[in-house]
Amino acid sequence: MDLPAFDTVAWFQVGSDKPEEVEQFYGDLFDWKFNPEPGNDGYDLIEYRDNKVPGGGVAHVADASENHAVFFVIVQDVPATVxxxxxxxxxxxxxxxxxxxxxxxxxxxxxxxNRFGVFSPPPAS
Known part of the structure; x- marks a missing residue:
């Protein structure tokens, strides 16, 4: 799989205490599809109509105080970026x-x- 260029926005996450409602909203609005992330209860991957590679996810959170929408930038070295x-x-x-x-x-x-995230991908296998 080709990775996005480093130092670019490569993922986003919507956190919701009502994930079913949020998924219905974005599904109806943008025709997004949602599938549970394998091995990660409480996280659904988002697929776009013409792109079967997930570009974001919906995190199931405990209550409304944890609701959020955040983007993630792919970086080479998370500790150095932090x-x-x-x-x-x-x-x-x-x-x-x-x-x-x-x-x-x-x-x-x-x-x-403003909240945002940074991540580095798993090592290539």
């Missing part, structure tokens, strides 16, 4: 975390308080 963001006035919400597959992600705030 350190640079902090030097530039950003704040870390979720420190770099690795998934079982090897994907590494972090959640940050820009200086204006």
């Amino acid at each position: 350190a640079a963001a902090e030097r530039l006035g950003g704040k870390v919400l979720v420190a770099p975390t690795a998934s079982p597959s090897g994907l590494v992600l972090a959640h940050l705030l820009d200086p204006s308080g």
Whole structure:
């Protein structure tokens, strides 16, 4: 699979305490399709009409206070990017975390308080 260019927006996530309603809304509005992510209860992958490669997901969250929409930038080195963001006035919400597959992600705030994420893909197998 070809990866997007580093330092570009490569994923987005909508978090909702009412995932069925959110999926119905976006499905009706944009004709998006949703499928559970294998091995990850509480996360559904989004597929677009003409692109069968997921470009985003819906996270099932516990309550409305956790609802969000956030974009993720693909980077080569998550810890280095987090350190640079902090030097530039950003704040870390979720420190770099690795998934079982090897994907590494972090959640940050820009200086204006906007939430975004960074991730590096799992190592090529």
